[in-house]
Amino acid sequence: MxxxxxxxxxxxxxxxxxxxxxxxxxxxxxxxxxxxxxxxxxxxxDPHFASSTSDRTLVAWIYGGLVRFAPGSTDPATIEGDLAESWEATNNNLVWTFKLRSGVQWQHGYGEVTADDVVFSLQKAADPKRSAFSTDYAAFKSVEAVDPHTVRITLANQVPSLLGLLTNYAGGFIISKKAYEERxxxxxxxxxxxxxxxxxxxxxxxxxxxxxxxxxxxxxxxxxxxxxxxxxxxxxxxxxxxxxxxxxxxxxxxxxxxxxxxxxxxxxxxxFDPAELTVLHINRNQKPFDDIRVRQAVAYALAPAQIAQFRGPEFTRVAKSVIPSNNLGLNPEPGLPQHNLEKAKALLAEAGFPNGLTVKMISSQLPSYATTDQLLQAQLAKAGIKLELQPAEHSTWHQMIRKDLSPLVDYGAARFPVADTYLTQFYYSKSGIGEPGQVTNFSHCSVADKQIEAARTETDPKKQIERWQEAQKLIVADVCGVPITETAQxxxxxxxxxxxxxxxxxxxxxxxxxxxxxxxx
Structure with missing residues (x-):
C-alpha cells in the first residue's frame, strides 16, 4: 500500500x-x-544473534543466504537462488545438495565464498552457544562440503520447509569463516x-x-x-x-x-508485510502468574479490538491466534477469550486478589512498544491490575527480557511464515529463557511440546496442520500469552x-x- x-x-x-x-x-x-x-x-x-527490528534490517543488507525471498516479497513461493545456483533433494527430502555460484566475493577483500563458509555458518547457526536460532536447526544431522562449490545437508527427519531455514533471514545468513575467526x-x-x-x-x-x-x-x-x-x-x-x-x-x-x-x-x-504479531507473554513460573486464574484475568481484561482501532486500521488488525495470521497452519479460531471486565475481576478475586494487584513490567522505549504498553496499562487498570511500566532503551530491553527480569513481556515479531517456526521459538519448552536452547519463550510455555514435535516429522500435510492447530488451542487455553494485534511495517x-x-x-x-x-x- x-x-x-x-x-x-x-x-x-x-x-x-x-x-x-x-x-x-x-x-x-x-x-x-x-x-x-x-x-x-x-x-x-552477527546475523545469528540479530533479533531487534533495527539489527534485522541491517544484516539483510550485509549478508546473503543459500537462497532468498525475491526482493519485495515474504511469500515462500518466491524463494529463489542466492549463493546457491541450483539444488536437489532425495525422494524422502532428507538429503539436499546445493551447487554454489563460482566467484562470489566477500566484502573487504576476504576472497571467494566457498562451501567451507557455508558449512561453518550453518553449524554456527545450529549451535546454541553461537546462535539465537539454534532450535530451528535441530533436524540438521550433518552439513558437509563435497567440494569448494558443493554443500550437502543431511536431515535426521523431514522439516516443514528446509529452504525457509536457508533463506536470507535469521540463521540462514552465511558469514565469512575467516573474518569471524579473525575478529x-x-x-x-x-x-x-x-x-x-x-x-x-x-x-x-x-x-x-x-x-x-x-x-x-x-x-x-x-x-x-x-x-x-x-x-x-x-x-x-x-x-x-x-x-x-x-x-x-x-x-x-x-x-x-x-x-x-x-x-x-x-x-x-x-x-508492507510481514505484519508483526504482538503478544503479551505471561511468565507462568513467576507469581502471581503461576496461577492460571490470574493469567486468565489478564486475558479477559484486555480489548485488542480497541487497541487496533486506536493504532490505525490501515496497518493494524486484531490478532487471530498465538501465531501470525499469514502462517501456514494458522488456527483462526483457537478459543481466544473475549473482553470481559467483570469476569476478569471475578477471576482475580477467586485467586486471592479481590482488591486487584500491582505488577511491574519492563517496557521498551521504542515508540511503537511504548504506545502499546500504555494502552495495555490503561485497559488492565480497569480490571484492578495496576501495571507499573519501567522504561528501558530498546536494545537494553532486549537484554533484560532474556534474563526473565519482567513477568510480562510485550513482544512484537514476525518469523518465517510456517507455524513451526513461531511455535518453536515462543512456546516450545526448550526455547524457554534460561534453557540451553533459549530463544524467545518468555512464558516458559510447555503445554504443546508434544504437538509441536509431532508436526515436524508428520509427512501428511493435512495432519501436520491439524497438529499445529491443536498446539495453538492448548497454548491459548493455558494463557501462555495474550495475542493483541498484528501491525504491518x-x-x-x-x-x-x-x-x-x-x-x-x-x-x-x-x-x-x-x-x-x-x-x-
Whole structure:
C-alpha cells in the first residue's frame, strides 16, 4: 500500500542544516542514501544473534543466504537462488545438495565464498552457544562440503520447509569463516558478508555507515554510501525527514501520524508485510502468574479490538491466534477469550486478589512498544491490575527480557511464515529463557511440546496442520500469552527514491536495500 505526494523542503530548514540548493549538490546526493531508524543504537550485527527490528534490517543488507525471498516479497513461493545456483533433494527430502555460484566475493577483500563458509555458518547457526536460532536447526544431522562449490545437508527427519531455514533471514545468513575467526567478539560490530552493502563504521548512538560492495555478484550497487541514523524519537525522525536531512524514515504506527504524512508533498509511504504479531507473554513460573486464574484475568481484561482501532486500521488488525495470521497452519479460531471486565475481576478475586494487584513490567522505549504498553496499562487498570511500566532503551530491553527480569513481556515479531517456526521459538519448552536452547519463550510455555514435535516429522500435510492447530488451542487455553494485534511495517521515503522493486514485504522488517535501489532524475 503506497501513498504519494510531492515533498517541499523549506528554505529555512535547508539553510539551518547547511544543505545547499545548487544543482551540483543535488546530483551528489544521488549517490548517498540517508535513513532514520527508530532505535537508539545498534545491538548485534552477527546475523545469528540479530533479533531487534533495527539489527534485522541491517544484516539483510550485509549478508546473503543459500537462497532468498525475491526482493519485495515474504511469500515462500518466491524463494529463489542466492549463493546457491541450483539444488536437489532425495525422494524422502532428507538429503539436499546445493551447487554454489563460482566467484562470489566477500566484502573487504576476504576472497571467494566457498562451501567451507557455508558449512561453518550453518553449524554456527545450529549451535546454541553461537546462535539465537539454534532450535530451528535441530533436524540438521550433518552439513558437509563435497567440494569448494558443493554443500550437502543431511536431515535426521523431514522439516516443514528446509529452504525457509536457508533463506536470507535469521540463521540462514552465511558469514565469512575467516573474518569471524579473525575478529572474534569484534565481529558483532565489525561484520563481513557477501551482500550488496558492506559495513564501514559505527558512531555509537549516532549512526552506522555503509558503502557499496563493488564486487557484489549481482552487480555494483547504484547507491554508493548509506548512513543509517539512530533517531529513536518519532518527532526527531519526522523533523529530519521534512527538513531533508534524511531520505527515508521509519514510520509510526499511529493513524494521526499516517494522516499527517499522507498530506505531505513529495513523500511515499510504504506499508508492507510481514505484519508483526504482538503478544503479551505471561511468565507462568513467576507469581502471581503461576496461577492460571490470574493469567486468565489478564486475558479477559484486555480489548485488542480497541487497541487496533486506536493504532490505525490501515496497518493494524486484531490478532487471530498465538501465531501470525499469514502462517501456514494458522488456527483462526483457537478459543481466544473475549473482553470481559467483570469476569476478569471475578477471576482475580477467586485467586486471592479481590482488591486487584500491582505488577511491574519492563517496557521498551521504542515508540511503537511504548504506545502499546500504555494502552495495555490503561485497559488492565480497569480490571484492578495496576501495571507499573519501567522504561528501558530498546536494545537494553532486549537484554533484560532474556534474563526473565519482567513477568510480562510485550513482544512484537514476525518469523518465517510456517507455524513451526513461531511455535518453536515462543512456546516450545526448550526455547524457554534460561534453557540451553533459549530463544524467545518468555512464558516458559510447555503445554504443546508434544504437538509441536509431532508436526515436524508428520509427512501428511493435512495432519501436520491439524497438529499445529491443536498446539495453538492448548497454548491459548493455558494463557501462555495474550495475542493483541498484528501491525504491518511502515516507512516513509522521498518519491525520488526507487527501491528497484515493488515493496510488498520484507522479512528483515525494514526496507530491503539491494543493488537496484537508486534515486530517479
Amino acid at each position: 503506497q501513498y504519494r505526494g510531492k515533498l517541499g523542503v523549506p528554505l529555512l530548514a535547508a539553510l539551518l542544516t547547511g544543505a545547499a540548493l545548487a544543482p551540483v549538490t543535488a546530483m551528489a546526493a544521488q549517490a548517498e542514501l540517508r535513513l532514520g531508524a527508530a532505535a537508539a543504537d545498534i545491538g548485534n550485527l 572474534g567478539e569484534g565481529f558483532t560490530r565489525n561484520p563481513v558478508g557477501f551482500g550488496p552493502f558492506q559495513f564501514e563504521s559505527i558512531e555509537p548512538g549516532v549512526a552506522v555507515h555503509f558503502t557499496a560492495h563493488k564486487k557484489y555478484f549481482r552487480g555494483s550497487p547504484k547507491i554508493e554510501k548509506v548512513t543509517y541514523r539512530f533517531l529513536n524519537a518519532a518527532a526527531g525522525r519526522d523533523l529530519a525527514f521534512t527538513s531533508g536531512e534524511i531520505d527515508v524514515s521509519a514510520g509510526t504506527t499511529d493513524q494521526r501520524w499516517l494522516q499527517r504524512m499522507k498530506a505531505m508533498p513529495g513523500a511515499v509511504i510504504d506499508i 511502515v516507512w516513509i521515503r522521498k518519491d525520488k527514491l526507487d527501491w528497484g522493486f515493488e515493496l510488498k514485504g520484507s522479512m528483515s522488517l525494514g526496507p530491503l536495500l539491494t543493488e537496484q535501489a537508486h534515486f530517479k532524475d
